[in-house]
Amino acid sequence: MGNMFLIASYAVLWVGLLVYIGWVALRMRGVQGEVETMRDLIAERERQAEARATKLAQSAKLTAQTASAAKTPKRQPGAPVAKAQRR
Amino acid sequence: MQTVTRAPSGALERDTARARPAEQTRPGWRTGLAGAMKRYGPYAEAALGAVTAIGMLLTIWAALVYAPTDLIEGPVQRIFYIHVPMAWLAYLAFFLVAAASVMYLITRDDRWDWFARANAEIGAVFTTFVLITGSLWGKSFWGAWWVWDARLTTTLILWFIYVVYLVVRSFWGRTAQGARNAAVYGILAFFVVPINYEAVTWWRTLHPSEVLPLGGTPQLPPAMVIALLLSLGAFTLLFAFLLLQVYRLERAQATVERLRAQLEEE
Numbered sequence: 001m002g003n004m005f006l007i008a009s010y011a012v013l014w015v016g017l018l019v020y021i022g023w024v025a026l027r028m029r030g031v032q033g034e035v036e037t038m039r040d041l042i043a044e045r046e047r048q049a050e051a052r053a054t055k056l057a058q059s060a061k062l063t064a065q066t067a068s069a070a071k072t073p074k075r076q077p078g079a080p081v082a083k084a085q086r087r
Numbered sequence: 088m089q090t091v092t093r094a095p096s097g098a099l100e101r102d103t104a105r106a107r108p109a110e111q112t113r114p115g116w117r118t119g120l121a122g123a124m125k126r127y128g129p130y131a132e133a134a135l136g137a138v139t140a141i142g143m144l145l146t147i148w149a150a151l152v153y154a155p156t157d158l159i160e161g162p163v164q165r166i167f168y169i170h171v172p173m174a175w176l177a178y179l180a181f182f183l184v185a186a187a188s189v190m191y192l193i194t195r196d197d198r199w200d201w202f203a204r205a206n207a208e209i210g211a212v213f214t215t216f217v218l219i220t221g222s223l224w225g226k227s228f229w230g231a232w233w234v235w236d237a238r239l240t241t242t243l244i245l246w247f248i249y250v251v252y253l254v255v256r257s258f259w260g261r262t263a264q265g266a267r268n269a270a271v272y273g274i275l276a277f278f279v280v281p282i283n284y285e286a287v288t289w290w291r292t293l294h295p296s297e298v299l300p301l302g303g304t305p306q307l308p309p310a311m312v313i314a315l316l317l318s319l320g321a322f323t324l325l326f327a328f329l330l331l332q333v334y335r336l337e338r339a340q341a342t343v344e345r346l347r348a349q350l351e352e353e
Contacts, residue, residue, distance in 0.1 A: 004306075005227035010147070016219075024332050031339040044352075055139045055219045060178055070254040 130153060132331060139328045142321030145163040154314035163227040168314055170220045171298075172322040173213045174242075178280055179326070180210030181249065185277035188270035201271050201337035204256060209329050211249040229293065238294035241283040248276045261344045 121266050150168035156236075157164035188194070189204035221239065227231050232237065252272055259265030282289075287296045298306050 001097060001265050003162050005163050005223045006165055009169065009239050011222045012153075012223070013169055016216060020328070021332075023169055024329070028332070028339065031343055032338065034343050035339060035346065038343065038350060041350060042346065 132328075135324065135328050135331070139321065139324040142317075146318045146321040149314040149317045155175070155308065155312050157185045160228055161223060166220050168223045168275060168318045170217060170224065170320075172319040173220070174217045175319065176326045177210045177213040177217060178284065178321055179320050180213065181277055181280050184210065184249075184252075184273045188273035191266060191270045194210075195263075197266070198338075200270070201334055203236055203270065203340060204253075205330055205333035205337050207249050207252050207256075207273065207324065211246065211253060213326075214242065214246045214249065227341065234293055237286040237290035238283065238292050239285045241279065245279050245283050248279060252276060261341060325346045335336060
């Protein structure tokens with residue numbers, strides 16, 4: 001009878017410990033997967049933000065060029081060329 | 088904004104390092120230690136796992152073969168070689184919860200909080216095994232699965248206290264307020280440990296008294312003491328191995344929370 005309780009104790013301990021270690025490993029795997037997913041999401045968002053910033057910078061540059069071109073007076077055909085321009 | 092790049096290994100460590108920019112200004116020896124841990128950590132961990140496995144096999148041999156059979160209790164007395172070390176290590180875990188909680192309240196460093204949480208989990212698991220193996224021994228020797236004896240009752244209370252600690256911690260989440268509350272709880276909870284330890288001397292109990300009294304002579308034959316010490320060594324290694332795993336898990340979960348917060352901010 002005593003042997004039965006002894007075996008039961010050791011069995012419960014070893015099976016329980018193995019289950020616990022397995023559970024910790026499973027939780028670790030789950031968390032690591034979650035970390036990787038979030039890293040990918042953050043990297044993707046940053047790529048999108050960078051692309052948006054580049055697009056904005058290009059559009060701002062284009063606007064500035066258009067504005068400066070509009071400010072420069074256009075010479076009418078047949079009009080006399082200014083002195084400074086002639087030099 | 089800082090660019091996050093995906094790396095196949097060591098990702099969690101870098102995340103955690105980013106979470107604590109103050110660490111970048113650590114003194115040289117600490118940086119060296121961190122570097123050594125990063126480089127040799129996996130090997131040390133594998134070696135610890137291997138030594139633990141060997142130690143546990145030796146424990147089985149010592150407890151079931153080497154140690155003599157008790158004349159009064161018979162073979163069921165051999166439960167003692169797993170029951171007692173687990174109880175002592177549960178005490179150690181609860182002491183470490185309290186110590187880490189004090190350190191958290193002083194430094195407000197999250198690592199102490201993760202350490203306290205990991206110890207509470209392992210302490211609760213070990214106490215569960217102590218209760219189960221004790222109950223099996225009680226059924227064989229006393230003829231009852233459970234008696235409302237002072238030692239057994241205080242152990243059950245201790246188990247409930249740390250299970251509640253873990254439940255409440257998940258309920259509070261990983262906030263500074265939750266960590267502070269848990270630290271106070273962890274310190275107060277430790278006061279039950281000395282009561283549990285002294286229960287066999289303060290009250291008349293059915294539970295056997297201490298076989299290795301602190302500062303006294305062992306009340307066991309040398310072969311039993313050797314088997315017990317061997318078992319204690321192996322279970323201590325197991326405790327260290329589990330603590331390392333659960334601490335890493337806690338750190339990884341904190342990283343997930345931080346990344347989630349970062350995503351929500353964006």
